[in-house]
Amino acid sequence: MPTSQKSLAQAIRDRRATPSFDGEPIPASDLRQILDAGLHAPSGYNMQPWRFIVVQHPEQKKRLRAASYNQAKVEEASAVIVACGDRDGWRKDLDEMLRLGRAGGMPESYAAQAENSVPAYLSGMSYDQMSGWLNKMVTYATMSMLLMAEVMGYDTAPMEGFEQQKVCETLKLPMSYFVVSLLAIGKLSGPDKFYGGRFDMSHTVFGEEFGKPLK
Numbered sequence: 001m002p003t004s005q006k007s008l009a010q011a012i013r014d015r016r017a018t019p020s021f022d023g024e025p026i027p028a029s030d031l032r033q034i035l036d037a038g039l040h041a042p043s044g045y046n047m048q049p050w051r052f053i054v055v056q057h058p059e060q061k062k063r064l065r066a067a068s069y070n071q072a073k074v075e076e077a078s079a080v081i082v083a084c085g086d087r088d089g090w091r092k093d094l095d096e097m098l099r100l101g102r103a104g105g106m107p108e109s110y111a112a113q114a115e116n117s118v119p120a121y122l123s124g125m126s127y128d129q130m131s132g133w134l135n136k137m138v139t140y141a142t143m144s145m146l147l148m149a150e151v152m153g154y155d156t157a158p159m160e161g162f163e164q165q166k167v168c169e170t171l172k173l174p175m176s177y178f179v180v181s182l183l184a185i186g187k188l189s190g191p192d193k194f195y196g197g198r199f200d201m202s203h204t205v206f207g208e209e210f211g212k213p214l215k
């Protein structure tokens with residue numbers, strides 16, 4: 001499947017939530033480049049609590065579709081990246097985060113502070129607070145993947161229409177995993193989605209404080 005690079009500005013402008021895909025396989029090297037873009041995303045304390053399950057096998061896509069309100073594009077896509085967060089990721093990964101950081105020049109004062117504040121901050125979170133935290137972190141990474149895929153000439157569709165428990169069962173996810181969204185990737189088949197438009201900047205952006213127009 002040939003891919004052509006677009007500028008990021010063009011990819012952002014052209015992107016639509018793709019309604020239907022042709023299902024052609026994505027070369028493994030392209031998929032890895034897309035995934036790698038996500039793994040370079042920022043995260044709180046660099047804890048990288050995201051986990052991604054890449055679904056490409058036809059039978060598994062069919063099962064995932066059944067867990068996603070029968071949305072056809074789950075099965076039609078070349079690959080579906082199931083973006084998850086691990087509620088317990090920080091417990092397992094704190095030492096590795098510090099090791100990587102030190103290797104990259106993290107000051108000892110920073111490491112000592114993180115070693116205390118990461119458990120203090122994250123262990124005190126309720127289930128809902130942790131879900132909110134994971135939503136934030138995982139979505140940054142997923143958006144990086146979406147944009148990289150679009151720049152590479154692929155089409156994408158982010159999805160929240162799935163049943164949490166069913167997806168967890170289908171993918172045999174550990175109990176600590178929380179599914180944030182699905183990202184379908186492939187090539188558009190048929191007409192693209194209409195452009196739904198965007199609210200005017202004066203409706204959604206303020207300068208300095210709420211209600212003041214941005215100058």
Ligand SMILES: Cc1cc2nc3c(=O)[nH]c(=O)nc-3n(C[C@H](O)[C@H](O)[C@H](O)COP(=O)(O)O)c2cc1C
Nearest residue numbers: 015016017018071158159160161162181193194196
């Ligand atoms: C987090 C998220 C979840 C979404 N879930 C679905 C979904 O389950 N099914 C679907 O058809 N579209 C889904 N969409 C696509 C939106 O409907 C679409 O982005 C929106 O209508 C704007 O259209 P555009 O992306 O083409 O500009 C989702 C988008 C986002 C960002």
